[in-house]
Amino acid sequence: MGIMQNQPATNSTDSVSITLTDRLFDTLQRAIVEGEIPSGSKISEPELARQHSVSRGSLREAIGRLEARKLVERKPNLGARVVTLSYEQLIEIYQVREALEGMAARLAAQNMSEKEIEDLQVLLKEHGHEIEEQHGQAYFQKQGDLDFHYRIVQGSKNQQLIGLLCNDLYHLLRMYRFQFGMRSKRSQQAYDEHHYLLNAIVSRDPEMAELLMRQHIRSSRRNVERMLLEN
Amino acid sequence: MGIMQNQPATNSTDSVSITLTDRLFDTLQRAIVEGEIPSGSKISEPELARQHSVSRGSLREAIGRLEARKLVERKPNLGARVVTLSYEQLIEIYQVREALEGMAARLAAQNMSEKEIEDLQVLLKEHGHEIEEQHGQAYFQKQGDLDFHYRIVQGSKNQQLIGLLCNDLYHLLRMYRFQFGMRSKRSQQAYDEHHYLLNAIVSRDPEMAELLMRQHIRSSRRNVERMLLEN
DNA sequence: GCCCATTTAAGTGTCGACAATATTGGCCTG
DNA sequence: CAGGCCAATATTGTCGACACTTAAATGGGC
Secondary structure, eight states: OOTTOOOOSOOSSOSSOOOHHHHHHHHHHHHHHTTSSOTTOEEOHHHHHHHHTOOHHHHHHHHHHHHHTTSEEEETTTEEEEOOOOHHHHHHHHHHHHHHHHHHHHHHHHHOOHHHHHHHHHHHHHHHHHHHHHTTSSHIIIIIHHHHHHHHHHHTOOHHHHIIIIIIIHHHHHHHHHHHTOOOSOHHHHHHHHHHHHHHHHTTOHHHHHHHHHHHHHHHHHHHHHHHHHO | OOOOOOOOOOSOOOSOOOSHHHHHHHHHHHHHHTTSSOTTOEEOHHHHHHHHTOOHHHHHHHHHHHHHTTSEEEETTTEEEEOOOOHHHHHHHHHHHHHHHHHHHHHHHHHOOHHHHHHHHHHHHHHHHHHHHHTTSSHIIIIIHHHHHHHHHHHTOOHHHHIIIIIIIHHHHHHHHHHHTOOOSOHHHHHHHHHHHHHHHHTTOHHHHHHHHHHHHHHHHHHHHHHHHHO
């Protein structure tokens, strides 16, 4: 299901021997991101523990990780609450993305393998077809955009960058998209921008790649600003 | 009946380190950053727990936070190891810093208050004096540089940015500085670059501020590259 | 009826113990 | 003597229980 499933670094050998806390963390993260556990609500440790049939200790470890990813906030002796989404915070996230993904694009233009670039071209072409078929309403804004960005980030080969974006920021962003119902309405433009960016990467032009990625994200941010001000 | 639980918090002047896990986390983080717990070494939960007179549960929560800050790596059923510092990873950190702090400088040029800017000018002037007095060997490279960057980041007013830089990256960087003995030898140049950057902020020129910050960090990275290649 | 102190309940922080998994050392076999 | 299988040990994962803090409820005085 999830395209950027959380598979911490060692994504090879054993996929079953995951610890209980890990599974619990994944479950809770998905529940929070998709709004199943409402934003801003308090988290009762005994209740959640019973509900998932785990010990409070394990649950607390999972909550700790959620806190590290800024999905919940915890105050001593007061408990944890799911983070409350605000307009300002969303803008902040876009600013951080602009900086980090801009750098990712720069590095990707230098470090992506020829095969990775080819695969990305194929992926982009598929996106184009889907937009034509569905007039850009369904798939693209939902998962395709993240897909494309995800590959660019991976292509940077910078583990620090990859960790920050794929582990910390993307889940927060996904949470906003779910709960604010952010359908983009500009799939065609986004597709074009992806195309230009990919061309810069094909040309191995880091400067241009960073520039285009930053413009792309800025443009996306402005779109969000407009959309939220309409409500 | 009562077991001696309460320990009147002797060692540090922490104002509000309420929970035990918090104190333990601070202690361990410092120990790791300063190399007291060697880089790459395995962390034995029973031993550390006994050594610090805490339960294994509390220790595990602290380790979990250290893992979130990428100071330790943990593999299921195998335990945690202090992260091993590598040349490549340090370069990666500098690339991330270039992106994030560049954005921070851009935002700081827009969002810093006049008073914050004045204070920063005072701080920079002090740095200048210290460089003259000590020929730039002691204080500046050690804390002054981080001090300056810290204020710029705060001045961005972007909480996401502040969190990423001051919580996640800052300690990793400090760890490298400690263990690689990174004395800069270019305090004068760094001071000049700080000066130019601050001028851009005074002029409220975001574009220029970001450009100068990125050049400053790139220059710092190249210096590190030279230094490490000499060994 | 309202306010404040005190008691009561609920929730979080911390601990020690048990179960599952990995590592060490010894023993047997070739 | 080497190498691999197996028991014994140590370490990690998980659990339930107790201590302390905060929130809620109760009751008495005005």
